[in-house]
Amino acid sequence: MPSQRGTDNSHGVGPAIVADGLGKRFGDRIAFEDVSFEVARGEVFGFLGPNGAGKTTTVRTLGTLLAPTAGSATVAGIALTPENGTRIRGRIAIMPESPGLYERLSVVENLAYFAGLYEAPDPAERIADALASVNLTDRAAQLCGTLSKGLRQRVSLARALLGNPQVLFLDEPTSGLDPVAAHDVHELIEQLRGRGVTVFLTTHRLEEAERLCDRVAILNTTLRIIGRPDELRQRVFxxxxxxxxxxxxxxxxxxxxxxxxxxxxxxxxxxxxxxxxxxxxxxxxxxxxxxxxxxxxxxxxxxxxxxxxxxxxxxxxxxxxxxxxxxxx
The missing domain is CATH 3.30.70 (Alpha-Beta Plaits)
Known part of the structure; x- marks a missing residue:
């Protein structure tokens, strides 16, 4: 793997994500270890595993929220190092399982607040585009506290799209949603694929991963297998x-x-x-x-x-x- 210092493929050359022997410990507890994979630009990549397998910690590590304790990585073509954290965060977005919205603010007020935090250029235009992308233009003035969980998930996804990310990390985006709301999220992910956005999806819904993902990886502290769903079936059975x-x-x-x-x-x-x-x-x-x-x-x-x-x-x-x-x- 190229030297981490000076590695910069942020202009669309090479994989969107590369992990090489990546690991994270909390004291004596291993969250995940020796994880290696590549994610192509524009790919929907599924990250599967049981509770406690290290999926969310991996997302937080690749998203610069946690520092790895072993191995190396590049995200959006930029080396995952402390000095590169700001540059990486300018090219990615993370949508956590919990939407984390201000319920007393309207949809557009929430997005305006986060657009300011992200220092998004042309915030009004970005907000309009994000609302249109998730089919929420007609809900812009509605208070977030009055929305269903499915609609709040859409607002959360709109917030993640404000920065026009190259790589989008979705952590259990359909958790707790009814089938109709989950279907809406699936359609949004398909649209993102069509726009060339790289989607890193963690999910417990295996039928969801089979439907949406170009490739999947199964993690249980260490990486157990990786490949296309049809390829994995042939390898395992x-x-x-x-x-x-x-x-x-x-x-x-x-x-x-x-x-x-x-x-x-x-x-x-x-x-x-x-x-x-x-x-x-x-x-x-x-x-x-x-x-x-x-x-x-x-x-x-x-x-x-x-x-x-x-x-x-x-x-x-x-x-x-x-x-x-x-x-x-």
């Missing part, structure tokens, strides 16, 4: 077929063992069979023919579709006992 028959097979080994592209099989908890295969296009017809030859009443043969939640639980959650005849997953 073997390709499998699920077979369901009306009655259990008398001799499953005789039916499944030795079939083309079938590596292993095991009984499914639902009473069917899971087959690990190398190629579903080859295995499925062979399995169908073998079941017909065995006079089995076949109800279904389908490829197993794993979700990002399955990947997360495999890496973070408890792992069930394995009773495979081989290595079916």
């Amino acid at each position: 073997a390709t499998s077929l699920r077979v369901t028959t009306r009655q259990p097979l008398d001799r499953p080994d005789a039916v499944f063992i030795g079939l083309p592209a079938v590596q292993a099989w095991r009984e499914d908890e639902s009473g069917g069979y899971l087959l690990t295969v190398t190629d579903t296009a080859i295995a499925a017809p062979a399995v169908t023919r073998a079941l017909v030859a065995a006079c089995a009443d076949v109800l279904s043969i389908s490829e197993v579709a794993h979700s990002l939640e399955d990947v997360y639980l495999r890496l973070i959650g408890p792992r069930p006992a394995d009773t495979d005849r081989g290595a079916a997953s």
